[in-house]
Amino acid sequence: MRFKKLFAEPETTRPGSPESKRAVRLVFAHLALTVVSLGIALALEGFGRDLTKDESAGLYWTVVAAFGTTIVSALMLRGRHASRSLLPFQLATDVAIVTSLVYFSGGRESIFTFLYVIVTLYAAVLFGRRGAMMSASASAGAYGVMLVTTQLDALRQGGLAEAGATPWAATMAIWAVHVGALYLVGVLASFLASELQRTGRALDQSADDLRRLRDLHKRTVESLMSGLLTLDPDGVITWFNPEAERITGRSLGGAVGQPIDELIPGAAGLLHSACPAQGRAPVPRARLAYRREDGAELHLGVAASILRGAEGEEAGHVVIFQDVTSVVAMERDLRRSERLAAVGEMAAKIAHEIRNPLASISGSIQLLRGGGAEVVDPESGRLMDIVVRETDRLNDLITDFLLYSRPSPPEKKEVVVRSVLKEVTQLLQGTVTTDIRMDVEGPDDLLVSADPAQLRQVLWNLASNALEAMPEGGDLALSVALEEADRSQESAAYGRNESNKADFCAQRVRISVRDSGEGMSSEVREQIFEPFFTTKKEGTGLGLATVYRIAESHGGEIEVESKVGFGTAFHLLLPKAMQEVR
Template sequence: MSLGRGERADAKARTGLGWLLGARLLLAGLSLGLAATLDRIEAPEYGSGIEGVYWTVVAAFLATIASALMVARTRNPTRFATVQVAIDVLIVTALVYFSGGRESVFTFLYALVILYGALFLDRNGVVLSAGLGAAGYGFVLFGVEVGWLPSVGGPSGTRPLPVLGAYWGFYAGALLVLGMLANTLSAELRRTGAALDRSTTDLRRLRDLHLRTVESIESGLLTTDEDGHVTSFNPEAERITGTKVRDALGRRLEELIPGAQAILETADANPSDGGPVGRERISYRNARGEELFLGMASSSLRDEGGDQVGHVVIFQDVTSVVSMERELRQSERLAAVGEMAARMAHEIRNPLASISGSVQVLQGDGGQEDPDPERARLMGIVLREVDRLNHLISDFLRYSRPAPLKMEPVPLAGLVEEIAEMSESRCDADFEVSLGLDRTVVVMADPSQLRAVIWNLWNNASEAMAEWHGERRLSARVLRIPGDATQGAGTAGRNDPCEGSAPAPTTGETAVLEIEDSGPGIEFEVQARIFEPFFTTKRDGTGLGLATVQRIVEQHGGAIEVSSQPGEGTLFRMCLRCVGSIP
């Protein structure tokens, strides 16, 4: 948890008090060392005064301990610091008195106290500490000389009072000048330190803002050096590529995102003062094996001198955009197909009916078999192909002009069981059918059209395994999942209105039908086009079966998708809004 400005100032003041007490310890330790030296070298001259020095040093240590215990409870750090400096002046005055007065070796400690006091006190406090130091020194100097204080140690001798006054005045002035100079330097140091703290804080905030911006941006962002090695990698880039930051740093960009190097070369060939070049789109398989499309742009990365030191690459997952563009193109084609369908019905079906009728008349002419077998065979071919062409036109019209939906609650599991029973007689002995049905799932649908969807998917799965030499297993599952998995799907009746009552309220759940086979699977390139009209891989297919399935599912406000791996089978998943359940 960060501290407020007042809390930070209070913490800083208490730290300063700690340094102040540390200075007193230094003063006491230095005094103890000098006392020991004097005691060993000049003991006869100081006599009993040396004991006073020792007791003063002990008092200094005790005062430090007592002050340290009071630091945490003090409410006014400035006043506390002033009192501590005054105690230090008193300690130095006692040391000077017990060690010889004006001849004492401890007089320099006044300057030391004034110096470290100037680091923690304001100008008034420095003047006060300098005044206390001068007063204490004058009290010892004149007190011993005029007899107010007994002489307890050190060399003795008398001097005229004017000389002592001049000596004291010079020393007091030096202390004041020293204190003011130290205080000025300390104040300037504090201002410089505060400015440095503000600059450091601003720099830290700017750095944090930069990091949060880079981490929060909903686009992949990375930088490279001049050799194309990745030097930074934001979380969104990690999510899109499926590569951890630690694995991406230091790798060549072309290894991480094949095709990106060409975009960098385009950026170098078309300089734009560091601005991004035109956006490029590339296909990409990430570390998780997902097939994506990336929209990518690059610009030069320059140092403070304007020299290029690498590249900035920004990219996004535009797979959904590509998918929507494909759907839009398909919708445009379907609109054209719909316009053409009505004309084709009249222009082609009528001649076909005439041809079929004429051939049948020729076949049955006279009520006898045609004596020419070749002629009979050819007429049979004509009738068969006319029927096939008529069937193709019917499929085409059914796809381009879907019938209005007659919506009603439909138990999804019941339709699946019905289709399974119908296809049972067509299955070989080694053909295994597995059903996993939630019989409580109910959807709002047109039963006949939904039955056509399930039949088409079931028939495709059966045909896929007809010539398959591996395991032949067909599984159908009906289940419900929480949430609406049909978001973004077509709405019911977008081409033709639904007949019947108003739509039933949904339960907030999704009904899912999965039909899976263990056949040869579907190539990825084929999966991308499998719902396109007239696209087929069957020798006699029309290419309208799955296109019609998708159209019907979207009319119901649902969605359908395919998932397949070559050699591992195929799974079709249809999602519709669940409108209730059967007890």
């Protein structure tokens, strides 16, 4: 029952399973035992050990049989029940081969006796204490049978006729010593094998835990939506995560080994602020302007902290950074909106205070002017005309003030954008005096939810400015396209006010007005939406400011791209209407 329990295996041995691996190891152990036996047999012949012809033949036939059983065992490994049938067969075969070798090489004086210990050792390693005890017991029994057989052979030949019973006692003593040694080896080997297996399992578990922890750390760092890099004590980059590659446009290989200031100029100053021991107040976060190799200009929010080693010593720094360009734009737009609102309120109050006196001045001058030639001389008439003209211009300017400061709420409808673009280009055709090529692009079925009159005002204003920027002629392109709103973490919070955030989580329509004119410098581009800022000789500086307010009131955005000598493009972004054109 113990033998069956020891070698009981599943009905089918899966390749790569522990039972399969154990069977393979046993076959190799048997092969090693056979090779060692052959080597010893050849050594006995070489050193001139006296063996009879039958003993020599018995040794070599035993070795041949051992190689044969190795082949059989290797073939058995391919079977479905390899472990179940192979393991007991192999151990029994090994004990039988060792016993045969001992018998044919001198019996109790044989040099092959130590092979019993070898069989017991690998039985202990492969099967534990129970396997060691079974192997030791089988070896003890086989060795005892061999001793009795050789003793009886000697008695039959008369070799012990004069020795009485003493040789039997000596034989039993030899057997007892060998049996005790085998069991002792079995116990010690099984104990050591058990400890080795336990240590191996603990080591495998630790290695598996370490691998899972390493994989978790790797996945966590790679999943961060922030750039992360590590530095050595000299400020040289030692590691770079994928988000850092995306933000900076630099690969891991191109960044590692570079000083931090070469990758992110100005970041090295944060490393010193991360060290309170230097007597400086730590800077939790800083914003740095950053220009990528592809020319894109970004703003980065950068923070640094000390990287500690295993013993708590300072081993470098960890730098975390995010692309906060959209946040900077949001803050800039918010400041602009606050300024525009303040200016608008002031303009409204001033306009009301100025408009009534202007009406009185204009009326009075017109009455004087209508008094007749005998009353008004030519010079006075000319001056009166100037006063009337300028009061009318001032009144128009005040009207623009009021329109800007208190725009009427948009009466939103579903508007087909391409139709409005075509209307604007048709109206512009009558005002063009130079060689201007106009083009309208985009699908016919895109709708926005907007006030039609205000949308026409915006497009007319942008297109008129584009024509004025091309005094020698050029190309004017008006286009409409559908785009997905930016769903990034920062952009999700980006909106003109809280009520508009939901709109910017949906699809948007991009309406573009692009010219091939003179373009604008970055300084001008930063101020074009400010009220009263203008580059025209007779401009009021309220046209683009009004465009901005209308875009804002529709829950949209207005963007500008421009470069001196390469033209300008304005992009109006409005929420897409849900209804489709039928």
